[in-house]
Amino acid sequence: IGLELVIRALGLQGEVIVPAFTFVATAHALQWQEITPVFSDIDPATHNLDPARIERMITPRTTGVIGVHVWGRPCDIEALEAIARKHNLALLFDAAHAFGVSHRGRMIGRFGQAEVFSFHATKFFNAFEGGAIATNDDALAEKLRLMRNFGFAGMDNVIYIGTNGKMHEFTAAAGLTALDSLDAFIAINRRNYEAYRAHLADIPGVDMIAYDDQERNNYQYIVLEIDAEVTGIHRDLLMRLLHAERVRARRYFYPGVHRMEPYRSLYPHAGLLLPETERLVDRVLSLPTGTAVDEGAIERIAGLIRFAVAHGHDITRAMENER
Template structure:
């Protein structure tokens, strides 16, 4: 291998010159955490950009999911997707609840409302659905299931920053949504996330829960956590936010080049057509079918030998991991569509400044595998 490695993603960074005024404010004020002025500004700017009213910034999305479950007092069963990053199910366990896995829609790879409803028992209290790759779930179908059965509907919207559905912000769906600002995401603050609440009262409760349950100097009303974001991370977010439209446009251009080159190859299905209104081009997943010359894993290995680090998102399934594989919902034959996706999906490198020459290397191998 003579070329520099190409990773599945690479974070955009704001120019240091744009970070310095924020750093000077931090050094001048010596306010480093505890809902400082930069955090308050970041929350307000984010809410305005996303088109939501009640947003709470947290130190990471995983703890945001835990808080959402804790707020609603969920300790029973939570129906969720096996085709996701492990943080989804881990958050359910850390909140003291039990994940139950349902199968996915074969086209979107998001939870199928019919399979969700089939998994409901008297112990079911919530649905935690994932907008996989930023592709919107069947929000209407899931909302109907939740409503009929008296369940809370929480969205793991880690991939869905800025995504809109029918012109409205996707993160406003459900009883609560949680976004990730991890360094690998479309928008990042190095680490971080946000919880979208449906009303002011819920936001106040979340803000208290994320600060140990403290009400005032002498009052602690509940068992809370410390999930606050620091002023330094808020500063990164404030420097990144004015660039986000430019970043998404650049991601769209990379995704469009893939689509133009790969979408007609027999046996290779591109899941996310570019140019969809409101999408964010978080990833470029391709599905390797039987008509493709080699298997998904063989293509993955071939790319790695050339220094191209595509990722098998999501393999193995969460339901195959040892802490979950013994659950009744993971029994053989229960999750056929998720299992097929786990065996066939490969996410190709995608980031705003992916050089055309590097992308051409990737396209060349995927188009003509050995």
């Protein structure tokens, strides 16, 4: 709802450039308002929009760019700002993963025309549901406040099209209780991240994404890239093995937004311009973390992955024979 509101409040239309390596909500917020999401490829090193590829996606109909700070690792904000300025485009950020994160020493929430956070239960700052739009533009903020309440500017006076985007008071209260513990949650996530890093470090073909320790991070995502050519076992089979051992590993953002409806039918050839996205959705595996995960669990999970990779070719062959 936050993304939808800010897209409408800024008057975006035509086409808006977004990554396909994101949660489907980023594209839906556009398509819902009959704006065409134009999928641009990512930088395989950062998993975020690759600024070098954006300009070739710009057409006379383009009105904006939405960057997504995937895993809470900020986009190349300066490069995106330069492109937006040059082509007179709006710049927004889907900051659903990036609460409590800094970029070059400045907190996420202050970049672009607006940034939108999610407080969903799976996110670092968890209020069960809800979210927030952060902007430095006072006029935009005022418009958004009215639009989230159907456009009411006072009793009996509606001045904008709006919706019910109000955060429920119970969820807001739940969020407030979580606020007090954010530093403790970061410490636990960081401890888990370091433990995974130590236990997974030397497994060939298994790379864990890194956070920039010079910045503030929430360390909310433990993300592996599995290179099946090296491990001998594909990410999907590894995930099945982990599930069999009751480890809730997840693929992300599989199979890519461009391969979900309605985009799959509307833009069947989008994948041709998304080689890095297509490659990454086949490799990424996220592992459990958070307060319910301790070092013993991490050691066990890493041990399972180590075993699966050590026997990668044998396991793959055995599973193929079973079919």
